[in-house]
Amino acid sequence: MKRIHFFSGLTITIFIGLHLTNHFVSIFGIQAHLDLMDKLRIVYRNVIVESILLIAVFVQIISGINLFFSKRKRNNKFYDKLQIWSGLYLAFFLLIHVGAVLGGRYVLNLDTNFYFGAAGLNTFPFNLFFIPYYGLAIMAFFGHIASIHFLKMKTKLFGLTIEQQSKFILLKGIILTILILYGMTNGFNGVEIPEAYDVMIGK
Numbered sequence: 001m002k003r004i005h006f007f008s009g010l011t012i013t014i015f016i017g018l019h020l021t022n023h024f025v026s027i028f029g030i031q032a033h034l035d036l037m038d039k040l041r042i043v044y045r046n047v048i049v050e051s052i053l054l055i056a057v058f059v060q061i062i063s064g065i066n067l068f069f070s071k072r073k074r075n076n077k078f079y080d081k082l083q084i085w086s087g088l089y090l091a092f093f094l095l096i097h098v099g100a101v102l103g104g105r106y107v108l109n110l111d112t113n114f115y116f117g118a119a120g121l122n123t124f125p126f127n128l129f130f131i132p133y134y135g136l137a138i139m140a141f142f143g144h145i146a147s148i149h150f151l152k153m154k155t156k157l158f159g160l161t162i163e164q165q166s167k168f169i170l171l172k173g174i175i176l177t178i179l180i181l182y183g184m185t186n187g188f189n190g191v192e193i194p195e196a197y198d199v200m201i202g203k
């Protein structure tokens with residue numbers, strides 16, 4: 001189970017790296033985000049790559065929930081706890097998020113681009129849910145990586161202890177979360193959402 005979880009996790013991590021870079025680029029403007037997504041979709045939105053990705057997400061959620069229940073009571077150290085609780089949140093998030101993206105695309109017939117992600121983040125009262133929902137997801141992703149790093153890493157790197165390296169990963173996650181939320185909300189000033197996305201924000 002652990003091996004399967006590790007390899008499906010690796011597959012998803014490659015996508016998430018590209019996906020979060022895409023959201024980060026929104027700090028340079030909405031058009032920059034839209035342009036990069038157009039390019040990245042050539043890579044991940046073809047039948048082969050997207051099927052592999054969606055199967056990996058499914059496998060990750062099922063194996064992750066199984067590991068959560070088998071590990072929950074056994075480990076009490078900080079990074080053990082961070083690993084299982086960030087993993088549980090990621091399982092919840094991935095289920096809802098990928099379900100929403102597929103529903104948006106095939107049921108609502110929307111282009112699931114920048115505006116699809118930004119609609120809830122920039123509309124009151126939906127943002128009260130979406131800001132922590134997305135913010136925690138990015139931090140949970142880095143928290144999960146930091147714990148795996150702490151548990152598997154054996155040596156110092158650039159003079160940093162394993163503990164310091166793991167803290168560095170956590171810090172990167174916090175900074176990236178703030179930058180992505182800054183970009184996706186037009187520098188916290190809000191984004192005008194096109195009418196096509198009204199259905200997502202109760203209009």
Ligand code: HEM
Binds near residue numbers: 134
């Ligand atoms: C601010 C945070 C995020 C926003 C606004 C966001 C938004 C989006 C959008 C708009 C799409 C559709 C992409 C497309 O149509 O090409 C998408 C897809 C996806 N996102 Fe996110 N996302 C965020 C964070 C995350 C995180 C943290 C993860 C993983 C832990 C994640 C995993 C995925 C996956 C697996 C897909 C499905 C890709 C596909 O099959 O096309 N996202 N997201």
